[in-house]
Amino acid sequence: MIVQDLRNWASKHNVRYRALEGFWLNLKSYRIEEPEDFEELFWNYDEKYLKILIENISLHIKSLEYIDPNNKELENIEVKVRIEYRANHIGYYRIFFGVNGEIEDDIFISGWTGLRLYQTRGLLEGIKEEIETERMNGEITEREAFRLKAIIEAKKENIRKEFSHSE
Structure with missing residues (x-):
């Protein structure tokens, strides 16, 4: 596999910007829709204590049985954004793109039990x-x-x- 192809794809579809934009939209929705959960995770919320960084961009093939250049539905590109708040690793925001560059799904995963x-x-x-x-x-x-x-x-x-x- 040529890694440069994935880099070119990510650049062409502006996934860095779109992943971070998706994160902020997701965070805003989470704060409005789940205020108690939000406060528990981001206690005394202050954006200056929030650190986010793209941890990786990866190609996923959901089933090796279906590897076929024409079967694009079982392939996606995931951008994983690491979330830290007040110097604690809180979890991840993950956004999934189809190979055509369209956003397929996104999720927020809390990983901090402390x-x-x-x-x-x-x-x-x-x-x-x-x-x-x-x-x-x-x-x-x-x-x-x-x-x-x-x-x-x-x-x-x-x-x-x-x-x-x-x-």
Whole structure:
């Protein structure tokens, strides 16, 4: 196979621009149609923390049984866009082109499972601060505060270990 042919095809059909344009349209729709899911994945959304890059462009033949120059329906070109948010790999946006250059489909795939763990650790840290405030205000004893903070630290450590194994 001549790789230059794929490069020429990608240039001719302006797939880099079209893939990035498709990503932004997909992201906008996702934000409107699934606001809770969007916020969970892109917490405190700020575009300046979003990094996207085309990871690869590849030719896919869906079934080797049907390799035939006249059978274009089982061939497509995929552009895979890597998505990072706040320095975390979030997932991919994939857009599929027919060999004629027309867009056939696109999908957004979330690949980051660490967000919930990250947020839970943050919540636990907030609870520790509340415990310290209650201790300083005399609402709980120093001994109670120490015991509760130790429990929270143990939970945070378990979450950190779980997070490390999930990546």
